[in-house]
Amino acid sequence: MPENRGLVEPKANEQDQAQYDMFIANGMSIIYDKTTSKKIINQIVKSPDPIEAISDATLNVIEKLESSAGSSKIKIQDAVLIQGSNALMGEIIGLAEAAGMNPLSDEQKYQAFSLAVSKYIQRALKSGKITPEQLKAMSEEASQTPEGQKIAQQLGEQTQTPPVQTNAPQPVQTNPQPVNMPPAEGLLQRRV
Numbered sequence: 001m002p003e004n005r006g007l008v009e010p011k012a013n014e015q016d017q018a019q020y021d022m023f024i025a026n027g028m029s030i031i032y033d034k035t036t037s038k039k040i041i042n043q044i045v046k047s048p049d050p051i052e053a054i055s056d057a058t059l060n061v062i063e064k065l066e067s068s069a070g071s072s073k074i075k076i077q078d079a080v081l082i083q084g085s086n087a088l089m090g091e092i093i094g095l096a097e098a099a100g101m102n103p104l105s106d107e108q109k110y111q112a113f114s115l116a117v118s119k120y121i122q123r124a125l126k127s128g129k130i131t132p133e134q135l136k137a138m139s140e141e142a143s144q145t146p147e148g149q150k151i152a153q154q155l156g157e158q159t160q161t162p163p164v165q166t167n168a169p170q171p172v173q174t175n176p177q178p179v180n181m182p183p184a185e186g187l188l189q190r191r192v
Contacts, residue, residue, distance in 0.1 A: 016077055023065060023076065023084040030061050031091055044096040051108055054096065055116040058089040062120070078138075089113060 030036055040057045047053035062085050069076050076084075089112065097103050104112070124130045130138075 016080060019074075019077060020080045020084055023080050024087060026065055026068065027061055027084065027088040028091065030064055031088065031095065037095065040092060041096060041099040044092070045099055045101050050096070050101055050104070051112045052115060054089065054092055054104075054112040055119060057092050058085060058112075058116050059119055059123075061088055061092070085116070086113060089116065 031040065043057055044050050044053040062081070065084075066076060066081075089109075093104060093109065093112070121130075121135065125132065125135065
């Protein structure tokens with residue numbers, strides 16, 4: 001079992017756990033589909049910017065999962081989306097590293113996840129999936145967590161403007177864990 005480095009264990013109800021399990025299973029089937037897997041590997045390994053390529057590959061998988069869920073009139077819970085995306089990005093990184101990409105540092109994993117979150121938010125705002133008011137509320141909620149405060153402080157020092165974050169991303173884990181399992185190092189922390 002992965003080492004728990006003092007992080008709070010996410011709490012999940014059975015419905016959220018079932019949705020998380022389905023999200024991961026469907027994401028894995030997309031990632032490890034023979035054609036998709038080859039595409040992902042080529043996209044990342046041949047990219048001059050593997051961090052952006054990992055971010056984009058993860059977003060493509062997430063968009064497919066959201067589209068499929070939407071077609072079935074299923075709303076993916078925020079915690080499932082965040083933790084599941086983090087876990088799937090870890091799988092994508094593992095796949096790319098196995099194919100010859102240089103291993104990423106925790107900082108690079110963090111950058112990839114932050115970039116994916118930023119792009120996801122931009123797309124969601126542009127499409128009307130979330131409103132600026134909802135984004136502000138999510139940002140305020142995230143800023144109440146220790147991780148959110150730390151990131152807000154770091155970003156504030158760098159930009160001297162208030163950051164807009166929906167969650168406090170941590171480095172991506174490379175072994176997905178069910179929501180109710182003790183988190184592996186780097187699993188995003190959000191109580192369900």
